[in-house]
Amino acid sequence: MTTVSSLEALIEALRCLPGIGPKSAQRMAYHLMQRDRPGAQNLADALQRALLALRHCQRCNTLTESELCERCASSRRDPSLLCIVETPVDMNMMEQTQAYSGLYYVLMGRVSPLDGVGPRELRLERLLARVCDGIVKEVILATNFTNEGEVTAHYLTEMLKSRAIRVSRIARGVPVGGELEFVDAGTLAQALRERRALSE
Amino acid sequence: MTTVSSLEALIEALRCLPGIGPKSAQRMAYHLMQRDRPGAQNLADALQRALLALRHCQRCNTLTESELCERCASSRRDPSLLCIVETPVDMNMMEQTQAYSGLYYVLMGRVSPLDGVGPRELRLERLLARVCDGIVKEVILATNFTNEGEVTAHYLTEMLKSRAIRVSRIARGVPVGGELEFVDAGTLAQALRERRALSE
Ligand SMILES: [Zn+2]
Ligand SMILES: [Zn+2]
Numbered sequence: 001m002t003t004v005s006s007l008e009a010l011i012e013a014l015r016c017l018p019g020i021g022p023k024s025a026q027r028m029a030y031h032l033m034q035r036d037r038p039g040a041q042n043l044a045d046a047l048q049r050a051l052l053a054l055r056h057c058q059r060c061n062t063l064t065e066s067e068l069c070e071r072c073a074s075s076r077r078d079p080s081l082l083c084i085v086e087t088p089v090d091m092n093m094m095e096q097t098q099a100y101s102g103l104y105y106v107l108m109g110r111v112s113p114l115d116g117v118g119p120r121e122l123r124l125e126r127l128l129a130r131v132c133d134g135i136v137k138e139v140i141l142a143t144n145f146t147n148e149g150e151v152t153a154h155y156l157t158e159m160l161k162s163r164a165i166r167v168s169r170i171a172r173g174v175p176v177g178g179e180l181e182f183v184d185a186g187t188l189a190q191a192l193r194e195r196r197a198l199s200e
Numbered sequence: 201m202t203t204v205s206s207l208e209a210l211i212e213a214l215r216c217l218p219g220i221g222p223k224s225a226q227r228m229a230y231h232l233m234q235r236d237r238p239g240a241q242n243l244a245d246a247l248q249r250a251l252l253a254l255r256h257c258q259r260c261n262t263l264t265e266s267e268l269c270e271r272c273a274s275s276r277r278d279p280s281l282l283c284i285v286e287t288p289v290d291m292n293m294m295e296q297t298q299a300y301s302g303l304y305y306v307l308m309g310r311v312s313p314l315d316g317v318g319p320r321e322l323r324l325e326r327l328l329a330r331v332c333d334g335i336v337k338e339v340i341l342a343t344n345f346t347n348e349g350e351v352t353a354h355y356l357t358e359m360l361k362s363r364a365i366r367v368s369r370i371a372r373g374v375p376v377g378g379e380l381e382f383v384d385a386g387t388l389a390q391a392l393r394e395r396r397a398l399s400e
Contacts, residue, residue: 006246006253007263013246016239017217018231019224023381026289031218032247033254033263034308039216040247046206046213047232047244053206054233063207063233088207089226108234181223 007033059130062088062106071104078102080137084127084156086110086144090180094142097189102140105130110143111152124159131165138166140195144179145172168195207233259330262288262306271304278302280337284327284356286310286344290380294342297389302340305330310343311352324359331365338366340395344379345372368395 007029014025032040056062057069064070071077081102085091091104109122131139141156143149153169160167171194180188207229214225232240256262257269264270271277281302285291291304309322331339341356343349353369360367371394380388 006250006265010246010250013239013243016232016236016243017228024219028217029250030263030288032216033250036216037251039213040251043213043216044244044247044251046210047240047247050206050210050229050233051237051240051244063230065206088230 056108057106060104060106061108061126062091062104076101079135081140082131082136082138083140083142085142085180086149086152087181090142090144093180093183093185093188094192096185097192098185099189099192102138103136107143107152110146110148111155112148113151119155119159124156127156128159131160132163136165138168140192141167141169142180142192146177146179170195256308257306260304260306261308261326262291262304276301279335281340282331282336282338283340283342285342285380286349286352290342290344293380293383293385293388294392296385297392298385299389299392302338307343307352310346310348311355312348313351319355319359324356327356328359331360332363336365338368340392341367341369342380342392346377346379370395 010033011022011025011029014020014028015022017025020028032043053065054063055065057064057072058067059072060069062069066073078101081100082105083091083094083100083102084105084107085094086107086109088106091106094100094104105127107122107127109117111117111119111122130136139156139160141153143152143156157167157169170188171191183191210233211222211225211229214220214228215222217225220228232243253265254263255265257264257272258267259272260269262269266273278301281300282305283291283294283300283302284305284307285294286307286309288306291306294300294304305327307322307327309317311317311319311322330336339356339360341353343352343356357367357369370388371391
């Protein structure tokens with residue numbers, strides 16, 4: 001009965017990884033147990049440490065180990081600029097352009113009615129409070145140019161329209177339908193420089 | 201400095217999984233930390249349990265939690281038949297045919313000179329000791345029909361030739377170049393029934 005249970009439990013547990021079906025999970029489990037036990041131990045430890053350490057930054061909502069993330073805590077960033085991205089990966093992509101020195105807000109998702117993700121699920125009231133700190137002068141929308149990213153940008157534009165804040169969108173140098181994560185830094189830097197005003 | 205370290209450590213740790221590159225590892229890490237913390241905890245626990253519990257069966261070499269695996273410990277299997285497979289996945293595939301009631305030996309690999317895997321690395325002397333227990337009458341080679349699987353079957357045939365043991369190969373109902381893992385149970389059952397003798 002218990003002969004294979006911890007192996008089967010591992011195979012099942014690996015399926016929580018996005019894009020991993022039963023066959024892949026089985027291969028991964030055997031690979032780890034047969035050929036890479038140090039890797040498996042390292043992964044178990046890393047998961048445990050990350051689970052204990054990671055929480056959301058109080059200002060920008062990204063994943064961090066402290067109250068405020070490195071960027072939000074820095075005095076060398078321009079606090080009048082706030083760039084809104086969907087994920088921490090996108091924030092890293094923006095940083096790699098070395099063309100931006102403002103702050104960020106990470107949505108940790110996008111407006112996606114089909115998936116039941118609306119303004120409430122994204123907790124956009126927190127973003128609104130962040131934008132209205134009296135210091136932010138321009139919000140740069142850097143959501144993806146996918147359908148959901150565009151819907152999110154549109155929604156945020158509407159939400160921020162009546163506030164005395166400039167709202168801009170990074171230029172469509174990013175291919176239509178494309179995702180920031182797969183664009184080279186040069187293209188993204190240009191898209192940032194050529195951002196166009198949506199409302200004043 | 202330490203702001204993202206546990207996240208980066210997790211991303212790096214996920215790369216020990218076969219077929220997972222840096223982008224996939226990043227997506228997996230964010231997915232786990234943002235959307236599926238219970239899944240991440242479950243995976244950490246399953247890895248830890250499997251690492252502590254799993255070892256090799258003393259008789260068939262598969263991964264198990266006890267001295268002997270379920271099949272080797274069973275009195276309902278025919279101990280005169282020994283089926284040799286490359287991996288525990290292949291053993292499960294054979295079981296699913298419901299056409300085999302003998303025992304198994306799991307190589308946990310295959311002869312692959314290019315990867316530096318030879319008879320010594322596979323510890324074939326253990327297989328030889330297993331085969332020569334005085335009870336085994338027929339060895340059924342069920343390695344894959346890939347180049348390496350065929351080389352392995354050939355090597356095993358040579359190794360067992362001088363012993364008073366029948367050696368057979370499952371029929372090439374399995375497509376040439378194919379792997380057992382991706383064949384339906386019916387085809388595999390037929391390949392088993394039509395096995396041909398290689399030496400008497
Ligand atoms: Zn922050
Ligand atoms: Zn066994």
